[in-house]
Amino acid sequence: xxxxxxxxxxxxxxxxxxxxxxxxxxxxxxxxxxxxxxxxxxxxxxxxxxxxxxxxxxxxxxxxxxxxxxxxxxxxxxxxxxxxxxxxxxxxxxxxxxxxxxxxxxxxxxxxxxxxxxxxxxxxxxxxxxxxxxxxxxxxxxxxxxxxxxxxxxxxxxxxxxxxxxxxxxxxxxxxxxxxxxxxxxxxxxxxxxxxxxxxxxxxxxxxxxxxxxxxxxxxxxxxxxxxxxxxxxxxxxxxxxxxxxxxxxxxxxxxxxxxxxxxxxxxxxxxxxxxxxxxxxxxxxxxxxxxxxxxxxxxxxxxxxxxxxxxxxxxxxxxxxxx
Numbered sequence: 001x002x003x004x005x006x007x008x009x010x011x012x013x014x015x016x017x018x019x020x021x022x023x024x025x026x027x028x029x030x031x032x033x034x035x036x037x038x039x040x041x042x043x044x045x046x047x048x049x050x051x052x053x054x055x056x057x058x059x060x061x062x063x064x065x066x067x068x069x070x071x072x073x074x075x076x077x078x079x080x081x082x083x084x085x086x087x088x089x090x091x092x093x094x095x096x097x098x099x100x101x102x103x104x105x106x107x108x109x110x111x112x113x114x115x116x117x118x119x120x121x122x123x124x125x126x127x128x129x130x131x132x133x134x135x136x137x138x139x140x141x142x143x144x145x146x147x148x149x150x151x152x153x154x155x156x157x158x159x160x161x162x163x164x165x166x167x168x169x170x171x172x173x174x175x176x177x178x179x180x181x182x183x184x185x186x187x188x189x190x191x192x193x194x195x196x197x198x199x200x201x202x203x204x205x206x207x208x209x210x211x212x213x214x215x216x217x218x219x220x221x222x223x224x225x226x227x228x229x230x231x232x233x234x235x236x237x238x239x240x241x242x243x244x245x246x247x248x249x250x251x252x253x254x255x256x257x258x259x260x261x262x263x264x265x266x267x268x269x270x271x272x273x274x275x276x277x278x279x280x281x282x283x284x285x286x287x288x289x290x291x292x293x294x295x296x297x298x299x300x301x302x303x304x305x306x307x308x309x310x311x312x313x314x315x316x317x318x319x320x321x322x323x324x
Contacts, residue, residue, distance in 0.1 A: 002061070002291060002302070004284050056232065056257055058283045064091050064304050065290045070227035072298050077195050081188040083224040084217070091305035099215035099225050103176045104166075105156045106185060108193040109209040110149045112140050113235070115258070115265040118165055120152075133167030143246055149193055151186055156213065184222050185214050196229050203296045205255070206242050210234035229297075231256035231290045255289040 056062065071094060074085045084096040112120045121142050123131050129138070132152040153171050155164040168186065172179050189212050200207040211233045213226040227233050237252040245252050254262065260282065267276040291302045 002287075002304070004281075004288070056260060056286075059260075059290060060283065060287045061302075061304050062232070062287065062290060065294050065302065066227050066230045066232055067091065067094055068302075069230050069294045069297065070094075073196075073228040073230075074224075076199060077192050077224075077228070080191045080195060081224050082217070082221055083228075084215070091303070096225070097217060099217050099223055101156065101213060101215040101225060102181075102185070103156055104153050104171055104182075104185070104214075106189045106212045106214065107152045107154060107209065108149050108189050108212065109146065109152060110193070110197065111143055111145050111206075111208045112136070113143045113208060115262055132165060133169060141246070141249075143252060149190060151189060181222060188212075188214070188222070188224070192224070192228070196234070199297065200229075200236065201239060203299075204239050205293070205296060206237040206239050206252075208235035208237060231293050236293055255293050257286070259289055260286050 067088070068091055071085060071088045074083045077083075084099050086095045086097055088094050109120060112124060114121050116122060120131060120136075124136060124140060125142070129136050132150075134150055151168055153166045153168060155166065155176070166174070166176075168182075171177055171182050177185065192212065193207070193210060196210065197207045207229070210229055212224065212228070214222060215225045217223045234256060235258050236255045238255065242252050244250075251262075253259075263278060263282055264276065267278075269276055294300075294302050
């Protein structure tokens with residue numbers, strides 16, 4: 001495990017920014033797209049933003065952990081659904097095939113938990129029993145395992161077109177996906193989640209919930225895109241302490257971005273309004289948790305590349321002459 005002192009020294013470099021003097025820029029959470037004069041696209045992977053209002057980019061080595069862990073997961077689930085990964089040239093980069101992302105993100109939840117305003121437990125604790133199209137019984141306790149995993153889709157898009165919470169029925173009603181494609185996506189998401197739960201359990205972890213993104217490849221296949229089962233896209237607890245903590249009414253120790261979310265929630269911040277200042281040891285602890293998840297799941301020691309890392313310029317595959 002990397003020492004806290006090393007992680008602390010890396011804090012000034014954890015956030016980065018990129019602004020190229022090129023026209024027609026489109027920004028996403030972790031990438032910028034530039035249209036070049038010759039009509040091709042240039043994709044800039046910045047890793048400066050992530051979920052939860054841009055605050056997670058302060059976690060040292062976050063991008064490298066996500067890159068390496070996600071590529072490991074793709075290998076564990078490739079017999080369930082194809083994915084967009086072509087190769088991993090080094091610890092900091094993944095080359096992926098071009099795909100058309102669906103306008104729906106799929107969140108699979110195995111437990112009733114969470115602290116943000118969109119979480120199952122937060123809404124349940126306010127007295128709601130019909131949540132995301134599912135009817136929940138009375139008497140559930142926080143962090144309790146659900147009888148079976150459920151899917152809660154949300155929209156994926158640009159500004160003002162992101163994170164609209166939907167029911168499964170609304171995905172088809174709103175024309176986001178046709179019924180056949182949506183059935184494929186749901187089936188794949190549940191199968192990948194069950195595989196994730198199985199491998200997490202073998203590693204001594206509990207996979208609580210996760211987010212999947214799907215798209216359509218150039219040969220018209222439904223494929224899995226973006227990262228998979230990382231501390232930014234999933235929630236993990238330690239399996240050996242979960243039962244005791246649940247029975248005692250204690251909060252499980254989070255080994256993912258929920259650790260940061262809870263720290264902010266304790267200061268009254270749930271994703272809106274002024275972002276409170278936090279102590280630097282929060283980001284050191286978050287980085288240690290990210291690395292712990294990587295090492296427990298893969299059985300490998302995390303070996304980072306050079307740091308700080310300049311934002312990597314990755315040309316799209318058509319221009320680079322790579323197929324996949």
